[in-house]
Amino acid sequence: MPVVYDYAVIRAVPRVEREEFVNVGVIVSCQAPRMLAAGIALDPARVRALDPHVDIDVLQRHLDAIVRICRGDADGGPIAALPPRARFHWLTAKRSSVIQVSPVHTGRSADPEGVLERLMWRMVLPPGPPANPLRA
Secondary structure: OOEEEEEEEEEEOOOHHHOOOEEEEEEEEEOOOOEEEEEEOOOHHHHHHHOOOOOHHHHHHHHHHHHHHHHOOHHHOHHHHOOHHHHHHHHOOOOOOOEEEOOOEEEEEOOHHHHHHHHHHHHHOOOOOOOOHHHO
16 A cells, blocks of 8 residues: 655755755655655765865765764764654755755655665666667
C-alpha cells in the first residue's frame, strides 16, 4: 500500500546575493514508518563554477550535519534530539544562507525506503549521457 512522503532538495548557494544554486542533496520524511533521511552528493566542480572561492570543506561539513540531524545522531546537536517530523520542519525552514532547501513537495510510494535513492538520481546526480538515436 502506498505511503505519503515529503521531500525537499538541498541546494548549495555559494553567492546568496546571486541566487544561483546547485542541487547537492535531498531530505525525505515519511510519517508512516517514521523515516527521516538525507542523501548528499556534493560536486565541488559544479559549485566552484558558481563561485571559484567557495570553501568546499566547510560546505561539506554543514551538509554532513544535515545527515546527522536526520539520523538523530547524538553529535547532531539539540535539533537531532527532536522527533523526526520536527527535525524535517527545522531542516526545511526557509533561510538565506549558503545552504538552502527547495519548497517541500509531496509524493506517494509503495517503497518508502527507495524514495531517497530515486530522488537523488532524479534531482541531484548528473544525468547520464543522452541516448544515441543512431544506435537504436
